[in-house]
Amino acid sequence: MLEHEEHGDMAPNVIVDGIGNLILSDVYNGFDDLRDHFDSMIENSLATVEKSQEQNYNMIDGVINNVEKDDVLEELKQAQTEVKAEKEERKKADTPEKRPSVLAKLREAKEQVMQNDKQKEKNKDVER
Numbered sequence: 001m002l003e004h005e006e007h008g009d010m011a012p013n014v015i016v017d018g019i020g021n022l023i024l025s026d027v028y029n030g031f032d033d034l035r036d037h038f039d040s041m042i043e044n045s046l047a048t049v050e051k052s053q054e055q056n057y058n059m060i061d062g063v064i065n066n067v068e069k070d071d072v073l074e075e076l077k078q079a080q081t082e083v084k085a086e087k088e089e090r091k092k093a094d095t096p097e098k099r100p101s102v103l104a105k106l107r108e109a110k111e112q113v114m115q116n117d118k119q120k121e122k123n124k125d126v127e128r
Contacts, residue, residue, distance in 0.1 A: 001030060 004011035013027040015034055027033045 001027065 001013050001015050003009075003013050012025065013030070014022060015024040015027055015031070017023055024034055024037055
């Protein structure tokens with residue numbers, strides 16, 4: 001724990017580890033603040049885990065045991081299949097229809113022009 005040289009107890013202290021990394025700042029009650037900080041971190045992490053595993057928030061009681069694992073796994077599998085089906089439907093809806101090839105259109109037009117030219121030549125030959 002590091003204390004300000006000039007102001008002493010009037011300024012907040014800091015707690016650092018052995019190599020100088022800051023662990024906690026704004027310390028007024030010494031290592032009691034550090035203990036409180038770690039206790040709150042542990043409580044918050046347990047509450048987070050419990051919130052993610054319990055069925056709903058009214059079952060948060062500090063004990064992670066209110067849900068049977070088989071029910072949860074079955075619900076997760078069902079939800080995954082529903083999500084996959086929705087993604088497939090969206091993918092099909094977002095996929096544009098296949099457009100005809102521009103090169104194919106150009107080839108057809110070129111063939112049409114060549115056939116028209118041949119018809120014109122035949123007509124000229126017939127007229128002579």
